[in-house]
Amino acid sequence: MDRQPTLETERLVLRPLAEADREPLYAVAGDPAVWEQHPIHDRWRRDVFDAFFDDGLASGGALAVTDKTTGAILGSTRYDKYDPEEGGVVEIGWTFLAPRHWGKGVNHEMKRAMLAHAFAHVALVEFRVGDTNYRSRNALEAIGAVRTDRYELEKYQGKRVVHLVYEITRESFASGPLS
Known part of the structure; x- marks a missing residue:
């Protein structure tokens, strides 16, 4: 499974994360509101973000989420932990979006494309989310994920x-709801 595909939707392009995305992505991640419910609640700090970004680059599965019309960075997401055995499983996670894009269907659109790509190769997609991250838990349940x-x-x-x-x-x- 290609964990760094380029995926296009009506409004978005998801493409492999690149070093050139560091500053525009930090402009999104530097907002503490993005991380307020996340267990790693201080990713808005430059040093913590840089370590997170470097880990994403090294993972081989990180994607920049961009506006299809303007090319502006809206956030990031990642495919990780791929196991082809027994029908295959891959993890999707590390997703964050600029708050101005919350509640506008961007997460649904992005996850629909990611899941469609994944299910061409695997039978199961997993997500891991902090137990107190109710925003992300609700978003997962809205796309049909089951705890x-x-x-x-x-x-x-x-x-x-x-x-x-x-x-x-x-x-x-x-x-499910994204079909």
Whole structure:
């Protein structure tokens, strides 16, 4: 599965993240409101953002989300953890958008394209989201993701961070809200 495709929708182009995207993406990520419910709540800080951006570049799956008409950066997202065994699974996550694009269907449009691409190669897509990130949890449920009973524990700045695991199957996508 190509984890850095170029995907086009009616309003968006998702393309491989590049070093040249660092400053325009920081202009989006530098807004603390983007991260207020996220477990890594300080990604608006330059040093934390730069580490996040570098990790995205190194992942081989990070995408810049751009306006199809203007080319402006709206945010970023990523394909990660791809396993082709047993029908295949890939994780989608690390998504953030400028607040001015919240509630305008951009996430739905972006995820529809990403899921359609993924389901040409895998049977299952997983998402991990912080347990207190209600904005992202609601967004996942709105696109048809179902919370599993699995979770992962991490530490950030000495505090416990719980990530809940959501999933969408190829079959549920075909009949779900994004079909």
